[in-house]
Amino acid sequence: MKSWIAESGGAGRRSIAGLPASGLLALQTLTGNRAVARTLAGLAVQRRSAQGLIDKRITLSAAVPQVVDDELVPIGEAPGRFDGFASKDAAIALARRSPEVAIVVRDPDRYHVLRTTAATLGGKSAGPENPKGWIIVEIVEPAKRSGADTFEIDYRAARQLTGDARAAAYRRLLVTGTHLEMSETAWASSESDATPGKVNVALWLPSRGRHLPAKVAPTGTAELPRTAILIGSSPFAEGAVSLRSTLLHESRHAYHMAETLKLVRRWRQTRKSDTLPAWDAWLKSQRKAVPPEVFQTAWANTHEEYGTATTETYSHLYGFMYRFRRDGDAQKDPSALDAAATLALHVRMAGLGSLGEYWEAAAQDARDSTMDQLAAFGAELTPNQRQHLRNFITKAGAGRDAPKVFYRELAKRL
Numbered sequence: 335m336k337s338w339i340a341e342s343g344g345a346g347r348r349s350i351a352g353l354p355a356s357g358l359l360a361l362q363t364l365t366g367n368r369a370v371a372r373t374l375a376g377l378a379v380q381r382r383s384a385q386g387l388i389d390k391r392i393t394l395s396a397a398v399p400q401v402v403d404d405e406l407v408p409i410g411e412a413p414g415r416f417d418g419f420a421s422k423d424a425a426i427a428l429a430r431r432s433p434e435v436a437i438v439v440r441d442p443d444r445y446h447v448l449r450t451t452a453a454t455l456g457g458k459s460a461g462p463e464n465p466k467g468w469i470i471v472e473i474v475e476p477a478k479r480s481g482a483d484t485f486e487i488d489y490r491a492a493r494q495l496t497g498d499a500r501a502a503a504y505r506r507l508l509v510t511g512t513h514l515e516m517s518e519t520a521w522a523s524s525e526s527d528a529t530p531g532k533v534n535v536a537l538w539l540p541s542r543g544r545h546l547p548a549k550v551a552p553t554g555t556a557e558l559p560r561t562a563i564l565i566g567s568s569p570f571a572e573g574a575v576s577l578r579s580t581l582l583h584e585s586r587h588a589y590h591m592a593e594t595l596k597l598v599r600r601w602r603q604t605r606k607s608d609t610l611p612a613w614d615a616w617l618k619s620q621r622k623a624v625p626p627e628v629f630q631t632a633w634a635n636t637h638e639e640y641g642t643a644t645t646e647t648y649s650h651l652y653g654f655m656y657r658f659r660r661d662g663d664a665q666k667d668p669s670a671l672d673a674a675a676t677l678a679l680h681v682r683m684a685g686l687g688s689l690g691e692y693w694e695a696a697a698q699d700a701r702d703s704t705m706d707q708l709a710a711f712g713a714e715l716t717p718n719q720r721q722h723l724r725n726f727i728t729k730a731g732a733g734r735d736a737p738k739v740f741y742r743e744l745a746k747r748l
């Protein structure tokens with residue numbers, strides 16, 4: 335078995351400077367493994383096998399000689415101790431992120447990613463066996479990357495994976511697509527598996543997103559839960575802007591619940607009587623002291639019989655405003671946008687209809703304050719964006735089940 339050995343000194347050591355370190359460092363940065371990238375910069379590396387030093391030039395088949403530049407290191411593995419992947423999927427996932435042609439080889443029971451160059455790789459008919467006993471598992475062409483389509487390429491690669499590699503790839507997508515740190519993300523295979531306090535990738539979720547818990551009991555002394563956010567599969571399929579607007583939406587719910595929990599904690603410290611009516615009376619006494627958004631959602635969050643209209647109104651508001659402001663088509667002249675593009679834009683604006691439905695059922699305070707925010711949002715838009723918004727309201731507002739009161743009020747404010 336071949337392995338990378340890191341040594342601080344000794345005969346025959348080779349400095350990292352002798353390897354194409356810049357490519358390796360770039361890849362480490364791409365994979366988000368900045369800590370390893372930093373470590374690499376100070377390491378001396380030597381490659382060793384049972385036979386002794388391995389030459390960098392390895393002939394993979396008699397017909398197609400291939401130059402192996404270096405071996406890539408996966409997230410969380412220090413290069414000095416890395417002796418290949420146990421998982422073929424993990425190796426292929428890393429190869430897909432390589433900016434150069436990469437091959438995945440098995441030797442004999444671990445998987446390695448080797449970077450080559452397109453010029454030396456030549457034909458893809460390289461024989462399965464080679465003199466060193468390395469078996470080619472897969473040849474991976476470099477992904478054509480530009481800033482805008484990186485997310486989509488990574489998403490397509492993530493979908494091909496299984497198991498831990500799939501989980502890791504989706505969490506990386508969540509990090510690259512949003513402002514989150516890796517430590518703020520988690521993988522949830524079911525609702526009970528969700529990690530509190532984190533944004534969980536939950537591909538099984540039937541909706542775009544969810545937040546937990548939905549309700550909290552103010553009475554009693556049971557420890558209060560932490561909030562968790564779950565993100566379903568469709569925002570990943572739709573791209574980074576959709577992912578961020580979904581995160582914003584669910585973060586608003588989580589904010590409402592976090593504020594509720596703060597209020598419950600304060601009440602529990604001073605309560606004279608541990609009953610729901612006592613909580614109600616205390617919460618009402620706070621009405622002037624907290625924003626209407628917080629008061630209304632705290633009330634709903636602590637009463638089983640109350641619906642989600644107010645928290646959904648605010649969540650849809652923030653999700654919609656974020657997404658619409660960043661929609662490229664919404665910035666174009668409406669009269670220059672063809673019917674198909676206009677329809678696609680209107681599909682992306684559908685959140686406004688959901689907002690309207692909840693708005694019509696929400697508390698009056700919430701209706702007033704969200705309508706004020708929409709009016710202020712409209713005032714900041716460009717003339718093109720505002721016209722798209724008006725066109726959407728006219729078209730969507732004519733629908734049979736449209737939230738007509740909402741659209742009528744909004745039209746007056748734009």
Ligand SMILES: [Zn+2]
Pocket residue numbers: 583587646649
């Ligand atoms: Zn929601």
